[in-house]
Amino acid sequence: MNKEKIKETLIGIQQGKVQELTERVGVILGDIDIDDNDTIDPEDLSHQQESSELLMLYKTQLEKSKNELKFLQRVDCGPHESIQPGSIVETNQFNFFIGHTFPPINLEKGRLIGISLDSPFYEVLKTKKAGESFEFNTHNYTIISIN
DSSP: OOHHHHHHHHHHHHHHHHHHHHHHHHHHHHHHOOOTTSOOOHHHHHHHHHHHHHHHHHHHHHHHHHHHHHHHHHOOOSOOSSOOTTOEEEESSOEEEESOOOOOEEETTEEEEEEOTTSHHHHHHTTOOTTOEEEETTEEEEEEEEO
16 A cells, blocks of 8 residues: 555545635634624524534634644654554554544555544554454454554
8 A cells, every 4th residue: 555645645635624614614704794784683693693603613623624634744654563643554354544534445455444543443453563363342353464
């Protein structure tokens, strides 16, 4: 697996998320702005409150997405002998990218799934070596390689 190519793909996906959330925040900011010269009824104020809450949610997601993008841009995707951020762990079940969560993507050597450093799965996986087997949630995994 070409880790740099995978990293570039993940960065592109993350940049798209950041762009989408930035646009949504802009739209909501436009919706919140009530012109003081217009007639304002209670329903307008209610929608403004709902929009403010939605804005906070999107701003939180945007900040998280920006941080994830920064992580991807600086993560070391060089060869790894141990499991750490930026590693790709090939198992008999799936391939795992360590440090960034994302839904499965199809690659030439099977599916790749992103695993958070905060996940219970990572807690089990992080001390394992190539050739070791382990069980997680009734599934058995054997590590084929760590890259």
